[in-house]
Amino acid sequence: MTIRNLFIFCLALTLPLVYSMLGGDLPGGNYTMAVLATLVQFVGGSRFMRAAWSAFKHRAANMDTLVAVGTSVAYLYSVWALGFGGEVYFEISSLLITFILLGQWLEELTKGRASKAIEKLLDLQAKEATVIKDGQTVKTPIDQIRAGDIIMVRPGEKIALDGEVIEGSSSVDESMVTGESLPIEKRPGDTVIGATINKTGTFNFRATKVGQDTLLAQIIELVGRAQASRAPIQKYADRISGYFVPTVLILAILTFDVWYLLLGASLSAAMLFAVAVVVIACPCALGLATPTALMVGTGRGAKMGILIKSGEVLEAASDIKYILFDKTGTLTEGKPVVTDLVGDDQPRLVQIAASLEAASEHPLATAILEQAELLQLKTLNVERFTAIEGKGIAAYLDDTEVIIGNRALLKDREIMLPFESEMLGLENQGKTVMVVAQAGDVLGLIAVQDTPKANAASAVTALLQMGLVPAMITGDNEQTARAIAGQIGIKKVVAEVLPGEKAEQVTAFRQRGKVAFVGDGINDAPALAGADLGIAMGSGTDIAIEAGGIVLVKNDLEDVVRAIKLSRKTFARIKLNLFWAIIYNVAGIPIAAGLFVGVGLTLNPAIAGLAMALSSVSVVTSSLLLSRSRI
Amino acid sequence: MNMGQLLVLLGSIILIILIIWWFFAKPAEDAVAAASDGKVQTINITVSGGYTPNRVILNKGVPAKLIFTRQDASSCFEEVVLPDFGIKATLPVNQDYEIEIQPDAAGSYHYTCGMHMFSGEIIVK
Numbered sequence: 001m002t003i004r005n006l007f008i009f010c011l012a013l014t015l016p017l018v019y020s021m022l023g024g025d026l027p028g029g030n031y032t033m034a035v036l037a038t039l040v041q042f043v044g045g046s047r048f049m050r051a052a053w054s055a056f057k058h059r060a061a062n063m064d065t066l067v068a069v070g071t072s073v074a075y076l077y078s079v080w081a082l083g084f085g086g087e088v089y090f091e092i093s094s095l096l097i098t099f100i101l102l103g104q105w106l107e108e109l110t111k112g113r114a115s116k117a118i119e120k121l122l123d124l125q126a127k128e129a130t131v132i133k134d135g136q137t138v139k140t141p142i143d144q145i146r147a148g149d150i151i152m153v154r155p156g157e158k159i160a161l162d163g164e165v166i167e168g169s170s171s172v173d174e175s176m177v178t179g180e181s182l183p184i185e186k187r188p189g190d191t192v193i194g195a196t197i198n199k200t201g202t203f204n205f206r207a208t209k210v211g212q213d214t215l216l217a218q219i220i221e222l223v224g225r226a227q228a229s230r231a232p233i234q235k236y237a238d239r240i241s242g243y244f245v246p247t248v249l250i251l252a253i254l255t256f257d258v259w260y261l262l263l264g265a266s267l268s269a270a271m272l273f274a275v276a277v278v279v280i281a282c283p284c285a286l287g288l289a290t291p292t293a294l295m296v297g298t299g300r301g302a303k304m305g306i307l308i309k310s311g312e313v314l315e316a317a318s319d320i321k322y323i324l325f326d327k328t329g330t331l332t333e334g335k336p337v338v339t340d341l342v343g344d345d346q347p348r349l350v351q352i353a354a355s356l357e358a359a360s361e362h363p364l365a366t367a368i369l370e371q372a373e374l375l376q377l378k379t380l381n382v383e384r385f386t387a388i389e390g391k392g393i394a395a396y397l398d399d400t401e402v403i404i405g406n407r408a409l410l411k412d413r414e415i416m417l418p419f420e421s422e423m424l425g426l427e428n429q430g431k432t433v434m435v436v437a438q439a440g441d442v443l444g445l446i447a448v449q450d451t452p453k454a455n456a457a458s459a460v461t462a463l464l465q466m467g468l469v470p471a472m473i474t475g476d477n478e479q480t481a482r483a484i485a486g487q488i489g490i491k492k493v494v495a496e497v498l499p500g501e502k503a504e505q506v507t508a509f510r511q512r513g514k515v516a517f518v519g520d521g522i523n524d525a526p527a528l529a530g531a532d533l534g535i536a537m538g539s540g541t542d543i544a545i546e547a548g549g550i551v552l553v554k555n556d557l558e559d560v561v562r563a564i565k566l567s568r569k570t571f572a573r574i575k576l577n578l579f580w581a582i583i584y585n586v587a588g589i590p591i592a593a594g595l596f597v598g599v600g601l602t603l604n605p606a607i608a609g610l611a612m613a614l615s616s617v618s619v620v621t622s623s624l625l626l627s628r629s630r631i
Numbered sequence: 632m633n634m635g636q637l638l639v640l641l642g643s644i645i646l647i648i649l650i651i652w653w654f655f656a657k658p659a660e661d662a663v664a665a666a667s668d669g670k671v672q673t674i675n676i677t678v679s680g681g682y683t684p685n686r687v688i689l690n691k692g693v694p695a696k697l698i699f700t701r702q703d704a705s706s707c708f709e710e711v712v713l714p715d716f717g718i719k720a721t722l723p724v725n726q727d728y729e730i731e732i733q734p735d736a737a738g739s740y741h742y743t744c745g746m747h748m749f750s751g752e753i754i755v756k
Binding site for chain 2: 051061064291
């Protein structure tokens with residue numbers, strides 16, 4: 001019989017007992033009550049008896065032990081009283097069993113909801129895809145698709161696997177995997193994520209990751225591991241749980257003795273106090289406090305594209321002081337763009353610069369070529385191209401020398417700079433400034449800079465409001481670093497740090513307080529590992545799942561804020577759950593023992609049992625509320 | 632204090648001593664080694680009022696199958712959690728449930744039920 005049906009069965013048999021308890025007249029009186037209570041005791045209660053006996057044989061005790069002992073004492077006392085003419089308490093044992101079954105039924109329902117995260121992720125998985133083979137489209141089960149297969153996706157269809165678009169374009173809803181609310185445009189060369197939904201167009205993509213290598217499979221694996229992880233705070237509850245039930249049994253015996261032997265209470269009154277002590281104690285509330293909150297917190301994170309890897313991470317996030325950011329690619333876009341043009345004929349300035357840079361592989365060249373493309377300028381043919389190391393480029397255009405470079409190059413060519421003050425101003429802003437000249441005349445200046453991400457400043461502001469101290473670590477020179485940090489609102493800057501030295505800087509900060517490091521999972525792995533909390537920012541399918549305690553599926557700084565908020569809220573919820581579970585038991589047991597009888601505070605054993613049943617449910621409900629809290 | 636009360640007191644003291652002895656003075660159980668054919672090692676663990684055997688010995692580096700058979704319908708034993716191996720599983724009643732682990736590092740690893748009330752130990756040598 002399921003718990004629900006067992007509860008209904010016991011409830012039906014217990015209601016007449018309650019009717020009698022309230023003064024109603026039951027045909028057959030105590031004997032009818034005995035029959036009903038016996039059925040409840042041996043049908044409804046047998047599961048507790050069996051489980052308690054199994055545990056007893058292993059010299060262990062659990063909640064079933066408490067239920068079995070509590071109800072058996074009340075039941076056997078009533079049977080004895082029926083034979084020898086005392087007051088019977090059949091309704092107590094039956095009500096206890098009914099209430100505890102109700103509690104278990106509700107707990108089963110709520111716990112099921114708390115552990116749904118992984119099932120929901122598994123449900124996202126596509127079952128089949130349209131594979132193009134020899135010009136034909138074939139519906140193929142997903143487990144038969146290999147990396148390299150070409151897959152066609154029509155509007156409204158689920159993208160089966162991770163891959164790269166090779167033909168066609170569309171917009172894709174990636175919210176279910178990355179948490180990104182806006183559809184993402186996809187063109188040839190772009191990556192697509194398995195389990196996301198194609199919105200508008202039809203496109204073909206080449207599968208690059210299949211089976212356990214897909215992003216979704218990795219997320220499922222990671223969430224599963226997180227939910228199985230320990231939270232260090234749990235160990236306090238674990239330490240209590242081993243001794244809890246036997247200690248409660250001893251307390252119940254002492255309660256009985258004090259009432260019966262010292263205070264002169266009747267046998268039945270002393271028995272009722274002892275039973276109340278046994279059945280109010282709830283080790284389950286303590287046991288459920290941490291895992292349910294961990295389950296809901298990590299599940300909610302997964303939905304938002306925030307992968308929290310363990311319970312330890314939650315604790316680490318709760319008392320972080322410094323949050324260190326890698327600059328390039330984390331706080332900034334990671335690629336330089338043209339920010340300023342100085343000169344009378346700016347299109348000509350950009351066109352000549354782009355013509356010179358067309359053959360260059362320098363990162364700054366890309367910025368200038370993109371600017372030319374933006375202004376719809378065509379590059380011109382230049383001849384006798386020379387790259388002058390550390391200074392710039394020179395070439396010939398229509399038999400006149402054109403150059404792009406720095407002050408050193410101008411000095412070599414003995415060219416006067418008419419835009420000295422503008423150049424200084426731009427350099428003070430941390431920008432890289434290049435001068436373009438033709439036939440000894442300066443045409444103008446081009447300033448290039450890696451720009452902060454659009455939401456960098458707002459994310460930093462939010463972190464400051466949360467009481468964290470943001471800091472930036474970069475290999476850039478002090479001036480450039482300070483300029484970028486100033487735009488974002490970061491005051492602490494550590495510049496000119498070689499890539500291998502980032503981890504050392506993290507260690508240095510750790511002398512002053514707990515440190516979180518935010519960086520990309522591939523280049524910053526040592527710094528992420530060295531911090532108290534490593535937050536690895538990913539971008540689509542290239543996330544480095546091994547790096548960091550928290551992995552962000554999408555490259556969004558706001559997710560850093562959300563990740564810390566979610567971690568803190570989940571940990572706070574664990575603490576709250578444990579606090580209430582402990583307070584409930586610490587306060588409940590003395591009340592049940594009759595310590596406050598003097599002030600009129602007593603507890604009927606049946607009500608104590610109800611409180612016990614509902615305390616577990618309330619802990620699970622408290623954890624479930626995490627999924628509704630504002631992040 | 633009359634004879635009845637004296638008997639109650641005596642009974643209580645004996646009961647308390649028995650509880651302390653039975654639950655708190657539990658001797659450590661003998662560890663049982665998994666059966667191994669060199670490629671995989673297997674051990675059956677019965678789940679009923681606890682985990683039997685409670686302590687299992689595995690050889691380092693050999694993939695291991697832990698076959699849990701849950702005979703106890705109590706919700707306490709619904710889940711088994713092996714945090715060191717990142718595994719949390721729901722055990723069906725009266726059915727075998729196989730958990731595969733790779734014991735790569737020597738040491739002692741504890742696993743528990745979902746509510747951390749019952750635990751077992753895996754010793755990797």
